[in-house]
Amino acid sequence: MTESEPGLRADAERNRERIMVAARRLYAAEGLGVSLAAVAREAGVGKATVARRFATRDDLVTAVFSDRMDAYAAATADALADPDPWHGFTRFLEAVCAMQAADRGFADVLTRTFPAAKGLEARRAEAYDGFLELITRAKATGHLRADFVAEDLVLVLMANAGVIAATGDAAPGSWRRVVGHLIRGFATPGAPLLPLADPPAPPALYRAMVRLSRPATFSGSRDVR
Template sequence: MTSTAEPDSPADRQPEPGLRADAERNRERILAAARRLYASDGLGVSMACIAREAGVGKATLSRRFATREELINAVFADRMDAYAAATAEALADPDPWHGFIGFIQAVCAMQAADRGFADVLAMTFPAAKALEGRRAEAYDGFLELIARAQAGGHLRADFTSQDLVILLMANAGVVAATQDAAPDAWRRLVGQMLRAYATPGTDLPPLEQAPAHTALYRAMLRLARPATGGDTERTDSR
């Protein structure tokens, strides 16, 4: 008696090489589009807008990234790696206070370079496991950095890890508000906050010059201006 092999089930069949290549190209196009839009406009950009920017349909975007958190996890994986690396570099500094200053400046600079990442560091995404894992790793290192800097007598005893969260939230707001009119305003904020964190007599880097009145006025005008039709397409909630 001869037997015939049963056909493969749909789950066992592998996609054709051409289909796999197309899927990978679409994925890369989506990631590139999301990086561009998140960097310029923050995380308020809608999934529909990202699909348009990538030149794919909403269904294609949903197949590659079923949720917003999945997309954010993929887009910012390398930046979260850099965030964790900044903590490790600060801990490797033989001068704990210098390491603390370097960490604060480096992380706030990362926020200034990418509005989306500025938002990521000021929010939490429980469904994005890899991203949150790297955040937790950086957080544990920062706790050690705080303890070392306080033991050295240069960081105020009442400074806590919550103060970093507050700083990152504040810096994200400054970056978003002044990105065009006064793009270096965040440096002034960081300099002033380091002065608030330091014990009396501690050496500090020079304070950045305050933004010009006219630059801040332009930023304030832009914040007061209603969103245009173009801006409306960028968000899910409008």
């Protein structure tokens, strides 16, 4: 071992951390469409450095979102531990949709699959299996509709991701009201429900609509392939 090797390892670890911090920041703000070249620029390193630390985009996504996928699986476990399965079910939907709202990249992760990211997909499968059990328990209370199926969760996450992307920072709390309406659609008559979140103020919703009507622009951070 040469004297320079510990220093080289320390530099490599610092670069890896810088890349992950940059990717986390860009993904949270813009979603997974951010290019590896943009991550390199944000991190202040060359593209070759990113490639040495993360051979593929899936490798980078796995590293950045592994802790959030852990939190997703933990949310399922927390919901199953709730003595009231219906409350656990509604709390889970609200918690996961809140995770999406806090991070556009994670909103994308929850509505896509990454076959090469074995660790990420294992946690997704764990959460899915827990959710199947949660559905069964919630239906047993009589409060969850009999025709609710696990695939409806994917539709909820897709719908929520779309609302988050559309409203952006113009009407950032809008997703809460949408999720509240969805939960009402899943509930049987008489099921206990929390009050709906307030609707977005008309000026805020108008700003979101104006933003959507503008032609898409590319700052160079997103892939256009």
